Amino acid sequence: MISQDTIVSVSVDLDGVDCYWRIHALSGAPPEESRHAILRCCLPRFADLFGRAGVKATFFVVGNDLVEDADGRRLLADLARDGHELANHSFTHPYELARLPATQMADEIDRAHDALASCSGRAPVGFRAPGYEISAQVSDLLCARSYLYDSSTFPSVPYYAAKATIIAAMRVSGRASGSHLGSPRVLTAPTVPYHPAAGDPYRRGDLPILELPIAVTPGLRLPVIGTSLIAAPEWIRKRLVAASVRRRFFNLELHGIDLADAVTDGIPSALVARQPDLRRSLAHKLQALESTLAEIRATGATFRTLEQVPPAF
Numbered sequence: 001m002i003s004q005d006t007i008v009s010v011s012v013d014l015d016g017v018d019c020y021w022r023i024h025a026l027s028g029a030p031p032e033e034s035r036h037a038i039l040r041c042c043l044p045r046f047a048d049l050f051g052r053a054g055v056k057a058t059f060f061v062v063g064n065d066l067v068e069d070a071d072g073r074r075l076l077a078d079l080a081r082d083g084h085e086l087a088n089h090s091f092t093h094p095y096e097l098a099r100l101p102a103t104q105m106a107d108e109i110d111r112a113h114d115a116l117a118s119c120s121g122r123a124p125v126g127f128r129a130p131g132y133e134i135s136a137q138v139s140d141l142l143c144a145r146s147y148l149y150d151s152s153t154f155p156s157v158p159y160y161a162a163k164a165t166i167i168a169a170m171r172v173s174g175r176a177s178g179s180h181l182g183s184p185r186v187l188t189a190p191t192v193p194y195h196p197a198a199g200d201p202y203r204r205g206d207l208p209i210l211e212l213p214i215a216v217t218p219g220l221r222l223p224v225i226g227t228s229l230i231a232a233p234e235w236i237r238k239r240l241v242a243a244s245v246r247r248r249f250f251n252l253e254l255h256g257i258d259l260a261d262a263v264t265d266g267i268p269s270a271l272v273a274r275q276p277d278l279r280r281s282l283a284h285k286l287q288a289l290e291s292t293l294a295e296i297r298a299t300g301a302t303f304r305t306l307e308q309v310p311p312a313f
């Protein structure tokens, strides 16, 4: 199937180990030696993977990591120089961003914006909210800062249902996840790029910013993200990729932790016990992502960073 008109964007959310710690409501803070594992161990693997595949990607960076981790900051600056995009993933990755008072919300966006601009020498133009949850206030703040796009909407029914189940099960066992379910309105949001409405980011409207939803399959809205591609048997993975690349735009979202090696990267065992993806071998995960990129390339689709997408829509 030839699909030269398809644009494919690959993005990586660089959530640190502490983010997953909060999702699973683990006590205390993660061990010090694991704090920068994602930027120091996983990010170089993505840089190599994209280098071999000839893909320029978008990295969603948590601003505070640029302040705390000089090595990670240097690597990200190198990637930006090499043509990859650095985009805003908030300053401290608060899962409750969309519910924060306006000044704190603005502070999260602005401090990450400034940290990214000073790292790469270029102001970011794109945003992804922690935990995929946005609000009309977040959209307004991004518009006021002339951001070209937001890519937080993840309109997947099975993903939403799974998240609801996990959060409820944790509550029953007396643990409160740091993650939030977010509005069910996301389930009826468009699955193709759209300009959101003022007052409702999940409905079409005429705000200047472009919303770039994360990929789901047509119909069932199955999630097509790194986690599902790595977990699926190969024949299902191939079908998910083939269905996604038939669309005009394929927004493939990955996470830094997708290329973690739980043994050598010092990922805490408490986290490995709770995340099945951490118990898969790095070789398997690399192979799934490498094959995915090769299958996309073979269709004739064009890879673009997310900031290069808005003119096409």
Ligand SMILES: [Zn+2]
Binding pocket: 013, 014, 015, 019, 089, 093, 129, 130, 131
């Ligand atoms: Zn994140």
